[in-house]
Amino acid sequence: MxxxxxxxxxxxxxxxxxxxxxxxxxxxxxxxxxxxxxxxxxxxxxxxxxxxxxxxxxxxxxxxxxxxxxxxxxxxxxxxxxxxxxxxxxxxxxxxxxxxxxTKTIDYNYRSLIRDVYDFAKSNLTDISDNPASYYGTANKLRRVLEEYSYFNFDIGGTGLPKNKLINEYLETCVQSHKVHSETRDKITRALVPLWMNSESHGKEKVKSGSIDHNIQLLDPEETQKCARLMLLLLDLLHPTGLPGLINNQISKKDQEDINQHLSEWDSEFAEL
Known part of the structure; x- marks a missing residue:
C-alpha cells in the first residue's frame, strides 16, 4: 500500500x-x-x-x-x-x-490483564455502580485474556475453547471429580456468547461507518462481573497452576488461599442461580 x-x-x-x-x-x-x-x-x-x-x-x-x-x-x-x-x-x-x-519492567503476556480482571471480579458491585467509569473496558479485557490464552495454549479461538472436544471432555471430568459444579460448567459456555458480542474493539464495518461508540459498554456491571468470574473459573480449571499461578508465579500462601476461596464461592453461587 x-x-x-x-x-x-x-x-x-x-x-x-x-x-x-x-x-x-x-x-x-x-x-x-x-x-x-x-x-x-x-x-x-x-x-x-x-x-x-x-x-x-x-x-x-x-x-x-x-x-x-x-x-x-x-x-x-x-x-x-x-x-x-x-x-x-x-x-x-x-x-x-x-x-x-x-516502559519499565512489565509482566509479559496477559498476566497483568488477568490481575485486573480478578480485581474487578472480586470488587463490590455497589462501588462499581456508583462509579460506572471504573468498569469501562473490562469486558474487552476479558475477551483479550480469553483470546490470547486460547491461542497461546491451544491454538484455537476463545469462543471455541469450551467447545473443543478434548477440553469439553476435561471439563466433564472436572465435574465428575467435583472440581466444579455442572451448572457452573454450563454457564461458562453460555457466558462466552455475550462476551464476544461485546464489540469495544471489534466490529470493523461499524467502526468504519461511524455507527458504534467505543465508549459504550455493551454489558452492564453485573453481567460483566458474572462473565469475569466464569472466565476465571475456566482458566483455573485449564491452567496447570490454576488461577493463582496465572496471577503471580511467586504468590504467597495466604494470597493463594484467598484466590481459591473466591473461586469456590463463585462456583457455589453459580450452581445455585
Missing part, C-alpha cells in the same frame, strides 16, 4: 509518516514472523529510498498485546539502529490510565 499510485522516487522527495494500528492480532499467530519480517523489510526499504535526500521517516506502531509490543520494539531498534554510543531512535510508551508513560 505505501507504493500505491507512487513511484519509488516519491520517497526520495518527501517525508513519510506511517501508522501501523494493531498490525498483528491473535488471529495472526501462524503468520507473526512473516508479518514482522514484512514490516522490517518495507520500512527499511522506504528508509533507504528516503535517506538519499535526507528526508524524514517516522513510524508509529500501536498494539494492545505485550508480546507484539516487545517484538515491534526489536523491529524498530533494527530498522532505526544508531551508531554505538548514540541514543536510540526508537521510543516505546505505554498508555495506562489515560497517560503515556515510559
Amino acid at each position: 505505501p507504493y500505491e499510485n507512487r513511484s519509488k522516487e516519491y520517497f526520495s522527495k518527501n517525508d513519510s509518516l506511517f501508522v501501523l494500528d494493531d498490525p498483528v492480532s491473535s488471529l495472526d499467530r501462524n503468520n507473526e514472523i512473516g508479518i514482522y519480517s514484512l514490516i522490517e523489510h518495507e520500512i527499511s526499504e522506504i528508509k533507504r529510498l528516503t535517506n538519499t535526500n535526507n528526508n524524514f521517516v517516522q513510524v508509529i506502531a500501536l498494539t494492545h498485546s505485550l508480546p507484539v509490543y516487545y517484538a515491534l520494539e526489536k523491529v524498530g531498534d533494527e530498522v532505526f539502529k544508531t551508531k554505538k554510543g548514540k541514543p536510540s531512535k526508537t521510543t516505546c510508551k505505554m498508555l495506562k490510565k489515560g497517560k503515556l508513560t515510559d
